[in-house]
Amino acid sequence: MYLDNYPISSNSLEKFYHINGDQLGRQYKEHLSDYNSWAQRSHAEDWMIFPKNIGSCLSIDETSLSNGELYTILTNKAARGKKGVLVAMIKGTRAEDVIEVLKIIPLRQRRKVTEITLDMAGSMGQIAKQCFPKATRVIDRFHVQKLALDALQEIRIKHRWDAIDEETNDRENAVWDKEIYTPFRFVNGDTKKQLLARSRYLLFKSPEKWSQSQKQRAKILFAQYPDLKKAFGLTHDLRLIFSKTKDKAVAYTKLAHWYNKVTDSGFRSFNSISATIHTHYREILNFFENRSTNASAESFNAKLKAFRATLRGVSDIKYFLFRVAKIFA
Template sequence: MHRKNTGWAGVKRIGIDEISKRKGHQNFATVIGDVEAGKLIEVIDSHQQEDIIEILKQQPIEVRAKVEEVSVDMWGGFPKVVKKVFPNAVVVIDRFHVMKLVNEELNKIRRQSGVSDRGSKFILLKNGKDLTAEEKTKLEEILKRSKRLGKAYEWKEEFRAIYEQPLTVEEGKRQIQGWLDQARVVYSEASTTIRNHLDGISNYFRNRTTSGAMEGINNRIKLIKRQAYGFVNFNNFRERLLACFSD
């Protein structure tokens, strides 16, 4: 059955994400949002690749052909969905998911280095340019204790700085490859994942598209869920969500 949904008109950049349907359950729905407008355009009662493709293909090809960029995390299924459903779109791996990957490995290195001071994790993961004078002093003390942690922190900041520059896709790709060649000695896990998704990560530099708007959409969905005390019927839940975002 064709799913009535007019939210797709003229949409060029979308984000695909997942939400848990019930708290504490590994039971996910897939959320599609217009990242430019910050609006929800579809909710799918599945996290399975084939189900997502089947539902999205119910939109006319002329609508799907207008989508130019799809921002996703590095979950294996989403890029395949984009390829099957949106013929003219490129996959953009969300920069915040990539930075999260680097930060998680940095935090692991912090623990391995025996740094457990109160607030040390926060200071190491915070953007260096946003640190207060007091935090900078604390950071210097922390980094003196471990050469490996010091290099890891330096490379984290270098990686973040790449994203801040006005680069072309090719320039961005070259800079990330250069970073990988150096940083892999410390960031073994993150560098492997980044290398495997390098094209999608580099596509960020086309238009600096991110899934940032998806966080706002997901937070609003959670609020609607709480206000409704949960939905037994998914179709009713979907209709309610789409109606709330069409205001």
């Protein structure tokens, strides 16, 4: 069942219309809908494709429907998550399999695609390159920033485990000496272990978005752990490059300087993002042409998960995909 662009379950109608939701669902599936005559029913679990929905700007991403089964999803940005957004939905992420299906779309249509946003998975890049030869490939800025944030959090977590070990040893020593253990507390009331645990979320945000208590906590944190202050500075500088820079050439220079700072910092946790920027810098810099991101694909994935939640899981994948096609394709 569906209402405009908002999927609903038949069971959700029970209390409003005093009907048997399960029975309505079966009636809709078997008689009211055209599920039994659906043209893509025979192969829907493996792939669905809607060439008429292709546009000049696409997004490609992966999502899990049930039991960890991954699907590669191609969406049209112009549809803004509404009807006509779904171009293709293909089981698996293996590049060769996805390419084989997407090549069903005539080449003249695929050549009309001028831009495609994606993450840094090698398979996604291969798919975009072979299926859309005229499209500029843009790596999503938020995936790049996430790598830097993960590296920062890795340093924080290492310090937290050290603080936990330190507190455990001090507590055991107090018991051995028959003393009452009282942990040291900073001026804001945090112990060292609490300081590192409670700093998690403030490290994700820009300093201007910190609350007063977060500003105080950050001041204490950075005084105690200068390496965290330095690592946070690197992640914040990267955020500013993406948010403030408008010109691609300027961004190239700034990104090169940032790369050198990361190299000079000696942080092993930042090795992953250094390698990523070195490998994908062209696709990363393409962001500064139109400032395109993969947010539309992430939004569509969220809608699929919300739809799945209203059904309390997916028991009949083929029928679920039929409903997805009805609403979004």
